[in-house]
Amino acid sequence: MIGVKGLSFVRDGGFSLAVDSLELNDGQVSALVGKNGCGKSTLLRCLAGVLPHGGSILLDGAELGSLGHRERARHLAYLPQELGCPQMDVYTLACHGRFATLGAVRTLGERDRRLVRQAMELTGVWGLRDRRLADISGGELQRAYLAMVVAQDAGTLLLDEPSAHLDAHRRWELAGLLRRLAEEGLAVVVATHDVESAFSCADKVCLMADGRVAAQGPPGVVAASGAVAPALGVGVAEQDDPKLLWRYALTRA
Numbered sequence: 001m002i003g004v005k006g007l008s009f010v011r012d013g014g015f016s017l018a019v020d021s022l023e024l025n026d027g028q029v030s031a032l033v034g035k036n037g038c039g040k041s042t043l044l045r046c047l048a049g050v051l052p053h054g055g056s057i058l059l060d061g062a063e064l065g066s067l068g069h070r071e072r073a074r075h076l077a078y079l080p081q082e083l084g085c086p087q088m089d090v091y092t093l094a095c096h097g098r099f100a101t102l103g104a105v106r107t108l109g110e111r112d113r114r115l116v117r118q119a120m121e122l123t124g125v126w127g128l129r130d131r132r133l134a135d136i137s138g139g140e141l142q143r144a145y146l147a148m149v150v151a152q153d154a155g156t157l158l159l160d161e162p163s164a165h166l167d168a169h170r171r172w173e174l175a176g177l178l179r180r181l182a183e184e185g186l187a188v189v190v191a192t193h194d195v196e197s198a199f200s201c202a203d204k205v206c207l208m209a210d211g212r213v214a215a216q217g218p219p220g221v222v223a224a225s226g227a228v229a230p231a232l233g234v235g236v237a238e239q240d241d242p243k244l245l246w247r248y249a250l251t252r253a
């Protein structure tokens with residue numbers, strides 16, 4: 001669980017992020033949505049401890065900055081937006097999720113190997129385990145990285161654009177996977193342009209504009225707030241057709 005109070009971050013280029021108050025709870029999927037450049041990744045990077053910031057970020061009750069690297073990795077796993085393609089196979093990448101909490105001796109025990117396999121099966125990459133990262137598709141690479149983050153077995157997941165490169169069916173599967181992780185008690189936080197999925201599947205939507213939180217709350221409350229069209233340039237509307245995949249559809253602003 002993450003609690004933010006008075007968070008601030010200023011870039012040299014002039015962009016500033018300011019979040020007065022935000023709670024990202026255990027057992028919930030929380031979605032950060034907003035236009036390109038509104039600050040979603042910057043906020044996630046502050047929450048992950050990657051960027052220095054003003055104000056307070058509590059991670060499971062402890063000030064984020066007071067936690068050492070390994071302690072933080074036990075509580076929090078972060079999937080960045082940019083995915084590198086190091087010279088390794090999919091299985092080794094997933095094992096890196098376990099390395100985050102192990103010491104200098106990176107020997108995986110039985111529990112580690114079980115967590116890695118579970119994460120790879122959940123994300124559908126177990127069958128790709130021997131393939132080199134350079135030899136798989138963009139969507140497969142996205143899922144391989146997701147396996148690494150899930151294998152870390154942390155209570156809070158920060159995922160930057162986890163649906164990037166995924167086809168329509170995999171996007172749907174991802175929404176189910178995130179729901180399942182939340183039901184296991186994790187705080188799942190996603191920055192996404194997949195607005196339909198965010199409003200349809202998240203417990204909480206945090207709508208961002210110009211480095212600020214324009215609205216936050218349950219999807220229905222944010223959808224009715226009048227803040228969506230100004231923030232996104234498009235609207236959302238709840239649909240009453242059970243045949244539709246997503247409960248919320250995009251509309252003209």
Ligand SMILES: Nc1ncnc2c1ncn2[C@@H]1O[C@H](COP(=O)(O)OP(=O)(O)OP(=O)(O)O)[C@@H](O)[C@H]1O
Binds near residue numbers: 034035037038042
């Ligand atoms: N490494 C960087 N150096 C300088 N400015 C940056 C850097 N990364 C992002 N910015 C700027 O910070 C602001 C917020 O960017 P950020 O990546 O947080 O937005 P975002 O909402 O995640 O965007 P997107 O949806 O395009 O990924 C933008 O004005 C962007 O140009």
